[in-house]
Amino acid sequence: DADVTQTPRNRITKTGKRIMLECSQTKGHDRMYWYRQDPGLGLRLIYYSFDVKDINKGEISDGYSVSRQAQAKFSLSLESAIPNQTALYFCATSDLLPAGELFFGEGSRLTVL
Amino acid sequence: SQQGEEDPQALSIQEGENATMNCSYKTSINNLQWYRQNSGRGLVHLILIRSNEREKHSGRLRVTLDTSKKSSSLLITASRAADTASYFCATVLGTYKYIFGTGTRLKVLA
Numbered sequence: 001d002a003d004v005t006q007t008p009r010n011r012i013t014k015t016g017k018r019i020m021l022e023c024s025q026t027k028g029h030d031r032m033y034w035y036r037q038d039p040g041l042g043l044r045l046i047y048y049s050f051d052v053k054d055i056n057k058g059e060i061s062d063g064y065s066v067s068r069q070a071q072a073k074f075s076l077s078l079e080s081a082i083p084n085q086t087a088l089y090f091c092a093t094s095d096l097l098p099a100g101e102l103f104f105g106e107g108s109r110l111t112v113l
Numbered sequence: 114s115q116q117g118e119e120d121p122q123a124l125s126i127q128e129g130e131n132a133t134m135n136c137s138y139k140t141s142i143n144n145l146q147w148y149r150q151n152s153g154r155g156l157v158h159l160i161l162i163r164s165n166e167r168e169k170h171s172g173r174l175r176v177t178l179d180t181s182k183k184s185s186s187l188l189i190t191a192s193r194a195a196d197t198a199s200y201f202c203a204t205v206l207g208t209y210k211y212i213f214g215t216g217t218r219l220k221v222l223a
Contacts, residue, residue, distance in 0.1 A: 004155075031209070042201065043156075043213040050209070090155060098208035099143045104155035 003027045006091050006105035014113050019078040021108045023091030029103070030096055032074040034058075034066060037088040037107075046089075049074055081112040119202055119217040127222050132189040134217040136202030137182075145178055146203045147187050150216070156201065159187075192221045 004025045013019055023032065034046040045058030047066040055068055063085060067075045078085055088109050092102040120135045136145070144163045148156040162169045162178045162185065169176045175188040189196055199216040206212065 033211075035213075040215055042215045045211070048209060088153075092156075099205040099211075101146060101158040101161060102148075102156070102203075102211060104157070106155045107153070109153075 002106065004091055004093055004103055004105040006089075006108045008108060009106065010109045012111045012113065013081055015080075015082055017081050017112075019081050019110065021076045021089055021091075021110070023074045023076070023105055025072050025091075025093045025103075027093055027095070027103060028071075029093040030071060031094045032068070033092040033094075033102070034064075034074070034076045035090045035092060036060065037090060043090065046076065078110075081110075083112045086110060086112045119200070119214045121217060122215070123218040123220070125220045125222065126192055128192060128194055130192055132192050132196070132219055132221070134187050134200055134219070136185045136187070136204075136214055138185075138202075138204045138212075139183065140204075140206065142180075143205045143207060145176075145185050146205065146211075147174075147176060147185075148201045148203060148213075150199045150201065152198070159200075189219075192219075194221050194223045197221045 007022045030051045033048045035043040037043050044060050046064050049055045049068045052068050065077045088107050090107050091105040094100050094102050146161045147159045150156045160171045160176050162176050173190045178185045197220050199218050201213050201216045203211045203213045
């Protein structure tokens, strides 16, 4: 089984719908991140969490919310999806070592029509 | 604006040749990391070089860092078809801010 698991892997939805992307990890890491990848723009940070009670906005948090249900689970929600949120979304984790390597899930491809 | 920018955007080489890709950045960093992404998959960490290091090796990978020029290069020696992927540099500011470049698409022809 993968260390960082994202569900769903693919989702097509309509404008205005609420969408939740889920991430769970078995690495025992405290730090979890949500990134968005768009062609030509690299990865951009949406939200990050250092532990269950510490959640922070990244550079592009507008239109998104997150929930850290447990150390191992970090969910990303789009309350009212819009077409320009069509992208590939990645969850990542890192351990407490500052600025260490990131461990990524396989991604969730979201299409908003 | 992007902190890290890779060059070239795309690279096509024959199997057995070396592949070099470069990353430039703008501000002081904690460390710089390189990741590989196979098409439509998650990113996989390749190597980390700290700001006080100049060169690092891992298998067929060689990374250099020039903090005076704010640039890094990734060399893959004796490329294989399986090396076909996109490669991203990530500059790390402080303890949590990872800024990714737009990537270099490498194609290794068998």
